[in-house]
Amino acid sequence: MPESRFPLLQLPRVVLLECIENLDVFEIILFSLLSKRAKSIAKLIRLNLLDIHITCEGDPQIWFKVPNVPWLDWVIDYNKEKDSSVYPAFHSILEGPKAVNFLILHDNGNVIGDMKHMVEHICEVFSSPISEIVIFEESLIEWIIKFQPTIRHVRIRKGVVSSIETIDRILKNIDVTEFFGLEPLTIEEKSKTTEPIPSRSLFVFDCSWLTLPSILNGTNSILRLYDSKLTPCDINTSDGRKRIFPKYGKRKRKRKKNFNFTETEKETET
Amino acid sequence: MSSTEQGTSSAAPAEPTTAPESAAAPEVPESFYYVHGKDKVVHKVSAGALQHSALIHGMISNLGYTEEQAKANPFPFENIDGDILQMVVDWCNQHKGKPTPPEDTNLPKQKEKLFDLVLAVNYLEIKELLTYCCKQVAMMVKGKSPEEIREIWMIPTDAEDEAAEKEAKKRAGKEAAGETAAAAGDAK
Numbered sequence: 001m002p003e004s005r006f007p008l009l010q011l012p013r014v015v016l017l018e019c020i021e022n023l024d025v026f027e028i029i030l031f032s033l034l035s036k037r038a039k040s041i042a043k044l045i046r047l048n049l050l051d052i053h054i055t056c057e058g059d060p061q062i063w064f065k066v067p068n069v070p071w072l073d074w075v076i077d078y079n080k081e082k083d084s085s086v087y088p089a090f091h092s093i094l095e096g097p098k099a100v101n102f103l104i105l106h107d108n109g110n111v112i113g114d115m116k117h118m119v120e121h122i123c124e125v126f127s128s129p130i131s132e133i134v135i136f137e138e139s140l141i142e143w144i145i146k147f148q149p150t151i152r153h154v155r156i157r158k159g160v161v162s163s164i165e166t167i168d169r170i171l172k173n174i175d176v177t178e179f180f181g182l183e184p185l186t187i188e189e190k191s192k193t194t195e196p197i198p199s200r201s202l203f204v205f206d207c208s209w210l211t212l213p214s215i216l217n218g219t220n221s222i223l224r225l226y227d228s229k230l231t232p233c234d235i236n237t238s239d240g241r242k243r244i245f246p247k248y249g250k251r252k253r254k255r256k257k258n259f260n261f262t263e264t265e266k267e268t269e270t
Numbered sequence: 271m272s273s274t275e276q277g278t279s280s281a282a283p284a285e286p287t288t289a290p291e292s293a294a295a296p297e298v299p300e301s302f303y304y305v306h307g308k309d310k311v312v313h314k315v316s317a318g319a320l321q322h323s324a325l326i327h328g329m330i331s332n333l334g335y336t337e338e339q340a341k342a343n344p345f346p347f348e349n350i351d352g353d354i355l356q357m358v359v360d361w362c363n364q365h366k367g368k369p370t371p372p373e374d375t376n377l378p379k380q381k382e383k384l385f386d387l388v389l390a391v392n393y394l395e396i397k398e399l400l401t402y403c404c405k406q407v408a409m410m411v412k413g414k415s416p417e418e419i420r421e422i423w424m425i426p427t428d429a430e431d432e433a434a435e436k437e438a439k440k441r442a443g444k445e446a447a448g449e450t451a452a453a454a455g456d457a458k
Contacts, residue, residue, distance in 0.1 A: 006381040006410060008423035015392050015404065022408030030416045034425045090413055 009037070021045050025064065025074045026090070026103045029118075032125045042125050050128040052119065056136040056157070059107070060115050062122070073100045078115060080107040116143050123148075135160055141170060150175040154199070158183035164191035164209060171195040185209060204228070301337055303330060304344035305359070309352030312344045319362040324395035350390045354383070358390055361399055370398040377406050381422075 008016060020042060023031060032042035053063040062076040082089075087106035092099060108114070123129060132153035133144055138160055144151065154176045161167055164187050172195060180199035184206035192211050196218035204210055207228035215223065215235060223235065303320055306312045320326045326345060335343070347355060357378065378384050388403045411419045419425065426434065 005422060005424050006385055006407065008407070009425065011385075011388060012392055015388060015400065018400070018404040019407040022405050023411070027408070027411055027419075030414075030419055031411070031423075031425075033416055034420050035428050035431060037428075037431055038425055088415055 009041075016041065017045055024101075025050070025066065026076075026101065028125070029076075029103075029122060030088075033121065039121075039125065043127075047126050050122070050126045052122060052126075052128055052130045053132040053134075054115070054119060054130060054140075055132075055134040060111050060136070062115065062119055064122070071098050073098065074103075075100055076103045076105060076118065078105050078107040078111045084108070112137055112139055116140075116147075120147065138162070138166075141166065145169075145173045149173055150177065152176070152178040154179070155181040156183060156185075158205075159186045161185045161187065163187055164193055167193055167209065168195050171197055174198070179203070181205070301340075303335070303340045305347060305355065306344045307347050307350040307352045307355035311352050311356075313355065313359045315359055315362060316366065319359070319366040322362045322365065322396045322398065323358075324397070326394065347390075347394070349393065351386055354386045354390045357383075357387060358394060358396065358399070362396070365398070373402075373405075377402055381410065 008019065011019065020028065020031065028042055028045070028047070032039045048066045048068065051065040051067055055061050055063060059077045059079045061078070064074045066072070066074075084106050087104060089102075089104040091102040091104060093102070105114070105118075119130065130144075130148050130151060132155075133140070133151060134155045134157060135141060135144070136157045141161075144154075151174065154174060156170070161170070161182075162185070167185065167187070171193065176199035178199060179201045180197060181203040182205060187209060191209055193209055194211050194213045194217070197210075197214060197220065198218065199220060201222035201224075202218070202220040203224045203226075205226045207225045207230065210225070210228070210230075212230060212234065215230075301317045302314050303317060303326070304312050304314055305326070317330065320330065329345060333339075350358075378387060384403065384406060388400070388407065391399045391403055410422050414422065420427075
């Protein structure tokens with residue numbers, strides 16, 4: 001046996017698992033990527049559930065937290081700033097009382113595909129669902145519908161959705177349980193949807209496509225509508241609703257108690 | 271057979287205090303046991319140090335040896351190299367009757383030695399030392415790339431695993447065929 005090597009897989013199973021339990025989150029991920037056998041071993045460890053977020057802060061990123069270690073974030077960041085030989089790289093920063101550990105991987109031109117595979121892998125190894133996704137690229141829509149259609153927090157970035165059909169498809173196929181944020185869409189002004197928007201809390205940053213039936217048919221209890229023609233009075237009072245959409249007058253009692261908070265803001269151009 | 275006398279000295283008994291009941295308490299002499307590894311070198315170890323090993327502790331409890339019997343019958347651990355057993359005995363002596371610290375920097379740095387130590391410690395059921403060893407194994411790959419981890423821990427690729435599995439099946443098939451042929455020969 002070479003002096004510098006250690007035949008880990010020849011250890012008794014219990015000892016092998018104890019060794020793997022001492023690895024940190026990144027090390028477990030890198031180990032589990034080495035082979036099918038390594039992955040199946042990693043899946044046997046009693047790991048903490050991860051809180052997994054997908055986002056894009058300049059670079060596509062996968063964030064995760066271990067819920068009982070709230071002061072530490074783990075981030076896989078894909079970039080192509082440096083020569084490919086320097087990847088993967090590790091980097092840590094302190095932000096006040098919090099620390100963030102980065103694993104920087106190479107964006108080799110197929111970053112969205114690589115990121116999707118990595119998320120699927122992490123979800124499987126850690127038996128954890130994605131809890132938040134920022135949809136910053138259109139192909140993520142079909143992927144999340146297929147991979148995990150029920151999700152706690154979704155935010156769709158500005159300009160990602162280019163047709164009302166796509167919005168309808170999202171609203172029909174993704175069950176957002178907590179927060180749904182929609183930044184301005186690049187769709188024709190006349191396009192509208194009447195689909196209910198799932199999620200307890202709904203933030204819409206450009207409401208040109210949003211209709212009162214869409215709101216009244218949903219189960220949202222917190223609404224924040226920016227640049228909307230609707231007012232809280234339109235949504236919350238029977239007179240307002242009748243004025244906008246007379247046929248919904250009959251539903252006033254049921255709808256009124258659903259909204260805990262409604263706010264609409266008009267953007268003003270300076 | 272040579273003999274090393276490891277960890278034979280126990281702490282000197284404290285001076286009797288003024289309390290009469292303390293002075294009257296009988297002093298229990300420490301008992302010693304003997305172990306040897308593959309190299310047959312016998313190590314004399316106190317019962318207190320051996321308490322770390324659940325395996326040896328269980329053997330002592332079950333056998334009920336007197337000191338003379340223990341000396342005449344050292345516990346044989348033929349599957350453990352002499353130098354590795356020496357490390358284990360040293361560790362048990364160093365940590366006799368003490369709370370174990372969270373880190374242990376005295377573990378071997380050479381990976382081959384650490385592998386043998388982990389196997390020995392697991393066999394001897396020394397829980398605290400096994401915990402240290404496992405941490406040390408995990409530390410080997412701190413900050414390493416996937417290919418470096420593969421290299422250090424000798425993780426085969428999927429293709430290598432598949433080839434090894436095929437080879438094992440082939441070998442098992444041949445052995446089974448050989449046994450069948452031998453059985454048929456015996457029947458004739």
